[in-house]
Amino acid sequence: MPTVIQYLLGRLKQLGIRDIFGVPGDFAFPINNAICDDNELRWIGCCNELNAAYAADGYARINRMSALSTTFGVGELSALCGIAGSYAENNLVFHIVGIPKMQIQKRHAIVHHSLGDGEYGTFMDMATPVVCASTMLTPENCVDEVERVIEAALENRQPVYIAIPHDYVNAEISSLTAPKSVFVKSDPATLEEVVSIITAKLSKAKQACIMPGFLVDRFGLKDLAMAVINASGLPYASMALDKAVLDETNPSYMGIYMGQLINPEIQEFVESCDCILAIGVVMSDINMGMFTAKLDKSRIINIMPFSVHIGNTDYINVKMLDVLEGLSRRLNKRTDVRGPVAKHPAVPEVNAEDTITADYLYAKYAEFFKPDDIVVVDSTSSFYGLLPFPLPKGVKFLSQMLWGAIGWATPAAFGTALAAPDRRVILMTGEGSHQMTVQEISQFYRYGLKPIIFVLNNQGYLIERMLSKKLDYCYNDIPEWQYHKLPEVLGRNNWITRKATTCGELDKIMRELDTAKVGAYIEIVTPELSAPPLMRAIHKNL
């Protein structure tokens, strides 16, 4: 019989896991050992657990799933904000936690990393709201429970929590009999009703459009969503959180819709549609243009992973996959609806010695991208700066705008690069975000990865300045660092490290990077309040 850890790791390998992120700890040693001793797995040690969780989140966005290992109490709680982000944004992370021996738990002995109260279920309870399933493995329940949480994870594309007591990790399991799979199926009658109603509504609409959301990507349904769009003949737009979920070079793509904050031509078109088919869109404050969107609920259809919402009617027990399959077969192709195409800002004319403005910077960034790049952006002004620019074909644009934990992008870019070592990974972060999780830049070259890292130094939290009526609150100031010197100090490497303060310097660096064969770390200095147009619009709208 295999041991508990052998069974678990074996199943994770079958699912396609090859790397496990984490920080070791004594209660997790048998787990850590098993990972290191397994020739098919790689231990990816991070500098702290939150960074490890963010890296695992980034990895899951490319590899469809990832794994994280932490220790009892101190480790798992440090990772919790990262796990919550993966839960909110539907990234599947298997979180494996090493906990004290069952014999210690049963006699309520007091150990380190505990609250000193002899209780051992507290941290699992704390994690429960931010995972779709949780379990504590024993030799007796191992197969049943591993299969149950894997099924929940695959179904919901969300993290699961798996605790293993120290003395059970290497214990032989008592049975290999797996439970019967119970993946939920769509209810046929509801499915038929929903597909019929949507088909009819899109046919009858005077003007209609489609709005693909990020959940389409998370549930692996991008091709099917594109097939639905093609079958419909309708134009499509994206909301902010959903940028580039589908191809932004497609002639049917209009641009970003974000209420009245950006692209007035798209706003006018979308808001005058009598039917909008959203697919996996989270109607959050940012997606609703900070609630400036004027979208009457009666005109919206939203196909979610396990439900469909048509106007004020909610249909449950129908899965996105089945609804999209039905629609792709049944929709009538419209040829009469043409949407506008958003204009995006051009590169402003500048002199070489000019300071770099946000307007110049983001236009230059946009020029820099190549097909199939992976672009990782923090939930900061960089995100709003890039939003208006359509991306080349195949570019994966990774942001975390629902959970919005600044600092996520640096470790997430590391995880992403590890999952896609052959693609160009570009990290764009503000320096305030970067400070939060900066340690992890030392990991890229440890694993032979060659990212291009742009750190925007505008002397504080620009996004927060712009979200306040008063721009100069002291809490938006941060310590001054010499960012471009960090790669040298956090490791020895052959990276291109530069600091740009003028447009001419930036141009030169961009040309150099265009053909770079090594990693790069570029500090870009702009004036403190130089914000992209969309952030200015948000500030004005406060």
Added chain:
Amino acid sequence: MPTVIQYLLGRLKQLGIRDIFGVPGDFAFPINNAICDDNELRWIGCCNELNAAYAADGYARINRMSALSTTFGVGELSALCGIAGSYAENNLVFHIVGIPKMQIQKRHAIVHHSLGDGEYGTFMDMATPVVCASTMLTPENCVDEVERVIEAALENRQPVYIAIPHDYVNAEISSLTAPKSVFVKSDPATLEEVVSIITAKLSKAKQACIMPGFLVDRFGLKDLAMAVINASGLPYASMALDKAVLDETNPSYMGIYMGQLINPEIQEFVESCDCILAIGVVMSDINMGMFTAKLDKSRIINIMPFSVHIGNTDYINVKMLDVLEGLSRRLNKRTDVRGPVAKHPAVPEVNAEDTITADYLYAKYAEFFKPDDIVVVDSTSSFYGLLPFPLPKGVKFLSQMLWGAIGWATPAAFGTALAAPDRRVILMTGEGSHQMTVQEISQFYRYGLKPIIFVLNNQGYLIERMLSKKLDYCYNDIPEWQYHKLPEVLGRNNWITRKATTCGELDKIMRELDTAKVGAYIEIVTPELSAPPLMRAIHKNL
């Protein structure tokens, strides 16, 4: 009428809070603004929330309490491991969380930093197990609830969680009528019984000793505990978590008791006592010498903050304060019990060009300390290295060995230095721990503080290597940094920055630091497996 935030901040100021640690965020802006706008308060922005929580924990250990401000979801969850540590180790932190407007909560709108489910109580629920009280303030409940959580915090010396909806922060409170205080008092009959039994037991014992624990410090009862010791005439020892809670230069002080792992003369004396009076001792794995301690429960009395345990009998409704007061008046002074005094290692004889060993390093550290220093040590080999050496009078020795989150010490030292700007603060950390929270070294000089920072570079997690039977597991390797160059890159300063690899270099640096008037950051390189004697004993005991 004052507003909600005015009332809260006013009360915190009355209690002695002058600094509030945190990271700003849009849901917390009205709170952040109020703090910045208050001339009597200082906003202490940290690089991330976990670091801020650790800094607040360090501050509370000096100032008896501290305050932390974070934003909804991303901020508060990032701080949770730090709050849990403060809870486990009884440090009072007021955690103030800015949450979305009540009007948004009531209509279950979906906002950023949420799980996307329109629920707003989840994160408060997640925090509940690691705070002694929690509340969401409204204009109606403000006075009642603020007074309730303050009372709980002062009583339990543990964190409390205070959420304020964005739209309530600046709302006027509806009543200033404060509730009647209900601080718990000891039950007089139980108190009398407990004091009598302890007095009799200590008088009759053939051999007895006292063991003051860290809770004595947390509940502000060090003088009273010393008075009890003096009244008893008995010798005292400390367990590991309780190092230096009372004066280690007192003739009645024997040394550290840690089962069979250290100080055999102390072990023999303590384990042959027929009565041991513990005062506020947590009987954890580390305190019990990794369970090598042979202390029969029938011979132990433990006076805890709200209970007393005599052998197998538990007495509740008695407070440590009252029991110690009673004992200090009633105990009969023994003159017949003399304990041994622990021998501690001498500085080994070395040549100037020798590599630095752990044995040499910790003996040199011990020589370096001066009266009234504050020494902050991570839960790593540094802690075990320093443990055997008695400290000069008035030295405050800060560690976090129950919760044991490595990385705590760097931000905690910052918080400590801020709370005691006129004392010498010495941080001793391993480089693995330091990597976790390294950002915060940039804060010291931002606030004009002059710590002495020793970073031990032994190429990985030494404590974890020593806690494994096999010493070379890959997960204990970490990225290589050039630590001594960090202060320059993370800020501009006039600090002494050095790297020592030989005993001669270390000696020279120690002499230089002895009279230093500026901050210092010293990287000390030792061989990978050079561990102090106590860690070697722990390894042997595995």
